[in-house]
Amino acid sequence: MGFVEIDSISHTYFTPTTANNALKNIHFTIEKGEFISLIGPSGCGKTTLLSIVAGLLSPTNGKILIEGKNPNQLKSLIGYMLQQDYLFPWKSIEENIFLGLKVMNLLNEETKQKAIHLLEVMGLQGVEKQSPRQLSGGMRQRVALVRTLAVNPKLLLLDEPFSALDYQTKLKLEDLVFTTLKSFHKTALLVTHDIGEAICMSDRIIMLSRSPGSIHRIFKVPKELRELSPFEARNHSQFPDFFQQIWKELELLEHK
Numbered sequence: 239m240g241f242v243e244i245d246s247i248s249h250t251y252f253t254p255t256t257a258n259n260a261l262k263n264i265h266f267t268i269e270k271g272e273f274i275s276l277i278g279p280s281g282c283g284k285t286t287l288l289s290i291v292a293g294l295l296s297p298t299n300g301k302i303l304i305e306g307k308n309p310n311q312l313k314s315l316i317g318y319m320l321q322q323d324y325l326f327p328w329k330s331i332e333e334n335i336f337l338g339l340k341v342m343n344l345l346n347e348e349t350k351q352k353a354i355h356l357l358e359v360m361g362l363q364g365v366e367k368q369s370p371r372q373l374s375g376g377m378r379q380r381v382a383l384v385r386t387l388a389v390n391p392k393l394l395l396l397d398e399p400f401s402a403l404d405y406q407t408k409l410k411l412e413d414l415v416f417t418t419l420k421s422f423h424k425t426a427l428l429v430t431h432d433i434g435e436a437i438c439m440s441d442r443i444i445m446l447s448r449s450p451g452s453i454h455r456i457f458k459v460p461k462e463l464r465e466l467s468p469f470e471a472r473n474h475s476q477f478p479d480f481f482q483q484i485w486k487e488l489e490l491l492e493h494k
């Protein structure tokens with residue numbers, strides 16, 4: 239059994255007059271420590287799937303099991319990182335990174351110290367007393383990552399966490415997130431529109447097609463690229479060919 243079992247998920251959004259089949263029979267597993275990316279044309283159901291895995295939305299059909307359990311039983315073990323950092327502007331950085339720990343009743347001297355240490359790991363030592371307004375977008379996203387990791391989640395769900403950043407910051411953050419997650423042996427599911435990002439961060443890439451959202455193809459990232467940091471992977475000789483392969487397939491789906 240995989241660490242995460244996504245077992246024949248279908249989802250329909252109902253309105254009084256319409257039924258929108260957002261997902262149909264999505265079935266795959268994620269191994270512990272694996273990094274998976276979801277890509278596909280707009281509206282193919284990536285965010286819907288992530289919300290279902292997070293336990294925020296109940297699928298119309300099928301089930302999700304994380305270590306054999308329903309995600310609703312384990313919300314505390316799932317961390318979410320989004321495009322917006324959702325830091326509270328009126329709270330200090332320190333208060334922001336302790337927030338998840340506080341909500342989950344896990345705030346003590348040890349967990350506080352670990353969170354502060356994570357800030358240092360992210361290159362943010364000394365910002366504890368500052369306000370989010372004083373930090374750049376990339377710094378705030380790093381704080382958001384610290385807050386997410388502080389509660390020691392087993393599964394990280396990343397919904398386009400780098401898409402609002404400038405290109406250089408995005409590349410740096412990809413490297414940082416990648417190395418941090420690998421060093422803590424975290425399992426992650428990333429939604430992205432960026433093929434390059436999917437290639438350089440993932441072990442496998444799941445391409446969805448739309449109407450209804452279903453798995454079109456699963457790509458295994460070549461071993462040579464998986465062994466490198468995202469920045470190095472983007473510069474590897476195998477990167478352009480693999481990029482082209484995925485790009486062409488995605489183009490076909492976009493115009494379907």
Ligand SMILES: Nc1ncnc2c1ncn2[C@@H]1O[C@H](COP(=O)(O)OP(=O)(O)OP(=O)(O)O)[C@@H](O)[C@H]1O
Binds near residue numbers: 251252258278281
């Ligand atoms: N709350 C909702 N009510 C009705 N339909 C919805 C709702 N949320 C999403 N949908 C529809 O479900 C389908 C999948 O949407 P979803 O946002 O999951 O796709 P996505 O792949 O994340 O899109 P994008 O890449 O544009 O962010 C789309 O057709 C969308 O219009």
